Amino acid sequence: MRNEDLDPQRSRADFAQAMLDDLRWLGIVWQEGQDVGGPFAPYIQSQRREHYLEAWRRLRDGGYLYPCTCSRKELAQSAAAPQDEDDEPIYPGRCRYRVAEARSHEGPKGVHWRFRVPDGEAVSFLDLRQGQQGFVAGKDFGDFVVWRRDDVPAYQLAVVVDDAAMRITEVVRGADLLKSTARQILLARALGLSVPAYYHCDLVRDEQGVRLAKRHDALSLRALRESGCSAEEALRRCQGAAKSG
Numbered sequence: 001m002r003n004e005d006l007d008p009q010r011s012r013a014d015f016a017q018a019m020l021d022d023l024r025w026l027g028i029v030w031q032e033g034q035d036v037g038g039p040f041a042p043y044i045q046s047q048r049r050e051h052y053l054e055a056w057r058r059l060r061d062g063g064y065l066y067p068c069t070c071s072r073k074e075l076a077q078s079a080a081a082p083q084d085e086d087d088e089p090i091y092p093g094r095c096r097y098r099v100a101e102a103r104s105h106e107g108p109k110g111v112h113w114r115f116r117v118p119d120g121e122a123v124s125f126l127d128l129r130q131g132q133q134g135f136v137a138g139k140d141f142g143d144f145v146v147w148r149r150d151d152v153p154a155y156q157l158a159v160v161v162d163d164a165a166m167r168i169t170e171v172v173r174g175a176d177l178l179k180s181t182a183r184q185i186l187l188a189r190a191l192g193l194s195v196p197a198y199y200h201c202d203l204v205r206d207e208q209g210v211r212l213a214k215r216h217d218a219l220s221l222r223a224l225r226e227s228g229c230s231a232e233e234a235l236r237r238c239q240g241a242a243k244s245g
Contacts, residue, residue, distance in 0.1 A: 001033030002162060003044045006152055011046070022221040026231050032166075040166040045158055052153040055161045055191055056113065056146070060102045064190045065146065067102060067111040068095040087179055090142035113147040115156075115187060123182040128199040130175060135182040144183055160184045164193040175200040 001020070005011035020035060032038030042048060059065045068091075075089065091114065099116060119138030127133050135141060146157040163171065178200050188195045224234045 001030040001035070001043060002166070003034055004155070004158070005044060005046050006155070006158055008046075008152070018222060022225070025225055026221060026234065045153075045162065048158075048162065049153070051161050051165060052147075052158055053108075055157060056108050056153070059115065059146070059187075059190055060105070060113075062190060063099055063102070064115055065102050065113050066095055066097075066099040066116060066143075067105060068098075068114045068143075068145070069111050070094050087141070088144065090138075091144070093143065096143065108147040109151040110149060112145050112149050114143040115146050115183075115190075116143050117141070117183075117186060123185055125181060125185060125195075125198060127178070127181075128170075128197060129202075130178065130200050133178055133181070135179055137182070137186065141179055141183060146187070156180065156183050156187060160187045160191070160193065163196055164188065164191075168196050170197045170199060172199045172201065174203050176203060 001023075003016055003019070005016060030036065032040065032043065034041075034043045056065070074094065075091070095114070096116060105111075117137035121137045122134055123137060124132065124134040144156060145154045147153055162168075181198055181200075185195055221234065224237075229237075
C-alpha cells in the first residue's frame with residue numbers, strides 16, 4: 001500500500017485514512033505500507049523527496065531534462081490538443097533549446113522540468129490485459145513534466161522511482177494510463193531502472209458508457225458502505241459495470 005500524496009492541494013490526512021478504511025472494507029489486505037511497515041519504507045510519497053531529487057539530478061546530468069518557463073496561457077494557445085480526454089496536450093517545444101543550461105540549476109524549484117522525448121522513437125510493450133501496445137514519442141505524446149514549478153515531483157517520475165525502489169514486478173491500473181506507461185518506460189530507461197510488467201484493466205463505466213470518476217460520489221466506496229451495501233455487492237456492481245463498458 002503506497003500513499004501517493006504528492007499534490008498538496010488534494011492530499012489530506014482524512015482522505016488517506018478513508019482510503020485505508022475503504023480498501024480494508026473491500027477485503028484488500030497488504031503486507032507492506034504506511035500502517036504495517038516494510039523493508040522499503042516510507043510508503044508515503046511526500047516523505048520520499050530525496051529519492052525523487054536523486055533521480056532528477058541523474059536525469060539533469062544525463063541531458064534528459066530542460067527547464068520550462070511557459071505559462072498556462074502560452075501552452076493553451078500553442079499546444080496541440082490531446083487525442084483523448086484523459087491525456088495532456090503535446091508540448092510545442094518552446095523551451096526545448098534550454099537542455100544545455102539544465103546543469104546550471106542546483107535544484108528543480110521555480111520552473112517546470114520537462115523530459116525531452118526522443119522524437120520518432122516507437123515505445124512498445126506487451127500489456128497483460130490489452131495486448132501489444134505501441135506509441136510514438138513526439139507524435140502520440142510530447143515532452144512531459146517530471147517536476148513542477150511549485151517544487152513538487154510529478155506523478156510520472158515518482159511512480160517510476162518508487163516502483164523500482166520497492167521492487168514492484170507487476171503494475172495493475174486503468175486503461176486510461178496506457179500512454180503514461182510509454183512515458184514511464186522512457187524514464188526508466190534513462191535512469192537505468194528495470195521496467196515492471198503492466199496489466200491495464202478496462203474502466204468501470206456508467207449506463208451511458210462514461211467512465212466513473214470522483215464526481216460520481218453516489219458510487220464511491222464510502223457512499224456504498226454508508227448505504228448498507230456489502231463488499232460483495234460492491235464488487236459485483238463493479239464487475240458488471242466493467243463488462244457493460
